[in-house]
Amino acid sequence: MTPNLVYIVVIGVLFAAGVSMVLERSLTRVLMGMILLGNGVNLLILLGGKAGTPPIVGLGPEEEMADPLPQIMILTAIVITLGMTAFLLALAYRSWAMSGHDEVQDDVEDRRIMQLAERDEGSGTDDTDHEATP
Amino acid sequence: MTFLVPLPVVMPLLGAALTLMMAGKPRAQRTVSLTVLTATLLVSCALLYFSTTDGSLVVAVGGWEAPLGIVLIADQLAALMLVVSSAVTLCVLVYSIGQGMADGHEETPLSVYHPTYLVLTAGVTNAFLAGDLFNLYVGFEILLVASYVLLTIGGTENRIRAGSTYVVVSLLSSVIFLTAIGLIYAATGTLNLAQLVERLDALPDGLRLILQGMLLLAFGIKAAVFPLSSWLPDSYPTAPAPVTAVFAGLLTKVGVYAIIRTETLLFPGGRAAVVLLITGLLTMVIGILGAVAQSDIKRLLSFTLISHIGYLLFGVGLTTQLGLASAIFYVVHHITIQTTLFLAAGLIEHRGGSTALDKLGGLAKLSPVLAVLFLVPALNLAGIPPFSGFIGKLGLVQAGVADGGVLAWMLVAGGILTSLLTLYAVARVWNLAFWRTPPKSMKPGRLPALMVAPTLALVVFGAALTFVAGPLFEVGDQAAESLQERTAYVQSVFGGETP
Numbered sequence: 001m002t003p004n005l006v007y008i009v010v011i012g013v014l015f016a017a018g019v020s021m022v023l024e025r026s027l028t029r030v031l032m033g034m035i036l037l038g039n040g041v042n043l044l045i046l047l048g049g050k051a052g053t054p055p056i057v058g059l060g061p062e063e064e065m066a067d068p069l070p071q072i073m074i075l076t077a078i079v080i081t082l083g084m085t086a087f088l089l090a091l092a093y094r095s096w097a098m099s100g101h102d103e104v105q106d107d108v109e110d111r112r113i114m115q116l117a118e119r120d121e122g123s124g125t126d127d128t129d130h131e132a133t134p
Numbered sequence: 135m136t137f138l139v140p141l142p143v144v145m146p147l148l149g150a151a152l153t154l155m156m157a158g159k160p161r162a163q164r165t166v167s168l169t170v171l172t173a174t175l176l177v178s179c180a181l182l183y184f185s186t187t188d189g190s191l192v193v194a195v196g197g198w199e200a201p202l203g204i205v206l207i208a209d210q211l212a213a214l215m216l217v218v219s220s221a222v223t224l225c226v227l228v229y230s231i232g233q234g235m236a237d238g239h240e241e242t243p244l245s246v247y248h249p250t251y252l253v254l255t256a257g258v259t260n261a262f263l264a265g266d267l268f269n270l271y272v273g274f275e276i277l278l279v280a281s282y283v284l285l286t287i288g289g290t291e292n293r294i295r296a297g298s299t300y301v302v303v304s305l306l307s308s309v310i311f312l313t314a315i316g317l318i319y320a321a322t323g324t325l326n327l328a329q330l331v332e333r334l335d336a337l338p339d340g341l342r343l344i345l346q347g348m349l350l351l352a353f354g355i356k357a358a359v360f361p362l363s364s365w366l367p368d369s370y371p372t373a374p375a376p377v378t379a380v381f382a383g384l385l386t387k388v389g390v391y392a393i394i395r396t397e398t399l400l401f402p403g404g405r406a407a408v409v410l411l412i413t414g415l416l417t418m419v420i421g422i423l424g425a426v427a428q429s430d431i432k433r434l435l436s437f438t439l440i441s442h443i444g445y446l447l448f449g450v451g452l453t454t455q456l457g458l459a460s461a462i463f464y465v466v467h468h469i470t471i472q473t474t475l476f477l478a479a480g481l482i483e484h485r486g487g488s489t490a491l492d493k494l495g496g497l498a499k500l501s502p503v504l505a506v507l508f509l510v511p512a513l514n515l516a517g518i519p520p521f522s523g524f525i526g527k528l529g530l531v532q533a534g535v536a537d538g539g540v541l542a543w544m545l546v547a548g549g550i551l552t553s554l555l556t557l558y559a560v561a562r563v564w565n566l567a568f569w570r571t572p573p574k575s576m577k578p579g580r581l582p583a584l585m586v587a588p589t590l591a592l593v594v595f596g597a598a599l600t601f602v603a604g605p606l607f608e609v610g611d612q613a614a615e616s617l618q619e620r621t622a623y624v625q626s627v628f629g630g631e632t633p
Contacts, residue, residue, distance in 0.1 A: 022302070022306065027298055027302075030302055034302075034305050034309070037309050038309065041309055041312045041313050041316060044313060044316045044317070045312070045315070045316035045319065047316075047320060048316050048317070048319045048320030048321075049319070049320075069319070070316075070319065073268055073315070073316075073319075076268075076272065077312060080275050080279075080308075083279065084279070084305060087279070087282060087283075087301070088301065088305075091286065091294060091297060091298055091301060092298075094286075094289050094294050095294050095295070095298060098289075098290075098291040098294055099291060104295075104298050104299060104302070105295050107296075107299075107368040109371075109430065109433060110367075110368065113427055113428065113429070117427070
């Protein structure tokens with residue numbers, strides 16, 4: 001397909017909105033962002049093929065047929081995105097059920113080691129024995 | 135012998151369907167999974183034998199010839215990766231069955247565990263055999279979706295927290311990969327790897343660089359290359375021990391395999407070599423510094439995993455035949471050893487009740503078997519002669535010295551430093567967990583035989599790599615040679631002339 005300004009602007013907007021949503025903390029918003037990004041990519045793949053008449057032999061001259069391959073790839077991508085949407089929704093719901101919110105949380109262990117480093121202590125009790133520190 | 139090629143993908147998928155229908159019958163599930171993975175291992179060995187003697191085996195799926203249909207290709211590199219990965223998945227399956235029995239409930243691993251595990255195997259083998267970029271993407275998605283389920287299995291708060299980071303990061307890398315595929319199709323009109331060889335060469339340099347960069351970015355996230363690696367030590371350690379072990383062994387290496395395949399086949403000439411070398415150096419050094427700071431064995435091992443991905447990038451980035459051959463040898467070594475170490479960490483958790491270093495002690499006295507199972511792969515990872523880690527690192531250092539550039543020498547120095555720091559990190563685990571007086575909470579007991587046996591098998595396999603190092607390095611060398619020539623790959627698909 002010859003690149004068409006409307007398509008390109010739409011893809012750009014979908015990508016930009018998707019990226020900004022993915023950067024949010026709430027899993028539900030991240031999910032929305034992923035869906036937008038997925039649709040942006042699908043349109044981008046569609047742009048890569050030739051536009052034309054339906055690609056069925058016998059309906060028209062073969063030179064005017066659209067390229068069917070990008071459409072097949074988009075179909076596969078849509079199926080994968082659908083499955084992932086369902087899984088992320090389940091994950092967000094489980095997170096909400098366990099902790100009352102669906103925000104992506106920090107790595108606790110990482111924080112602990114950072115604090116140890118700030119206090120200039122080692123990460124383990126390297127020199128002490130269990131007997132010495134009952 | 136080409137009928138063998140699709141079997142490593144088809145058998146685990148059929149097995150997954152069967153085990154899914156057998157939910158609630160753990161014994162039948164176990165039988166099916168074990169049979170399927172043993173058969174996959176045997177077929178992989180046969181593929182390695184035939185691809186070495188007769189050259190690459192190619193199958194056009196469904197009878198649609200390339201470039202219209204998709205092809206599965208078992209060349210030496212793919213077959214070698216298949217053998218190692220199916221050996222590792224089989225051992226980990228036995229281990230997880232042993233763990234389920236030892237923990238006393240027939241129901242664990244949960245009934246969804248077996249089908250998901252088999253789907254994961256199918257995804258990994260499909261990615262190795264793919265002769266088409268989109269099929270590679272599908273392979274990645276299969277293994278990723280299975281890994282999401284395995285990582286959050288049970289749905290505890292900690293796993294959900296770690297799982298959300300992992301899922302979002304992986305989804306993002308898939309979006310980048312898919313974008314790259316869309317752009318490559320728009321630029322060349324094909325996704326068949328063999329056809330891309332010629333068509334990509336005809337593209338303008340700038341465009342090729344953009345496509346190469348996007349693929350590297352997507353695979354870099356999957357392979358946990360610094361600075362795209364911070365998701366890994368956060369998410370892996372919370373999963374059950376066998377799941378972490380198989381993830382650590384295989385998932386990042388599939389990313390590395392994709393980097394090796396695309397860099398040598400699609401984008402030769404090494405325009406990204408400098409990037410690979412610099413990120414390799416940073417991955418090695420920063421990864422191992424992270425490991426030194428940890429106070430939990432599983433997290434420490436996750437950081438060594440990241441760090442040793444750097445060695446693989448080092449070999450690929452050198453773009454010489456010796457560098458590639460050493461990287462292929464190192465992949466085989468690293469898959470085995472890293473999995474073994476995580477299995478040993480699972481045994482430590484089983485025996486000592488924790489993997490936190492300040493809660494462990496005296497394990498060498500309490501459980502000498504466990505001490506051997508940890509020490510041998512730990513020394514192997516650090517690269518103590520005569521283990522395979524030493525041979526792989528020696529090959530990489532030789533390749534770096536032969537290159538002779540400033541950057542190559544820096545990587546040689548960084549590689550040796552990382553090796554020493556790895557020794558320091560694992561020696562720290564040894565001092566704290568295996569020596570010292572045991573804490574009062576630890577009681578004498580026995581390790582379950584079904585968990586020890588697969589770990590022992592992998593320890594022996596890892597140590598045996600030393601004895602077969604010569605032939606193995608030769609296979610790696612031949613694979614590297616045909617990767618660099620590229621013509622062999624194209625000819626095996628199109629048999630002479632490119633359409």
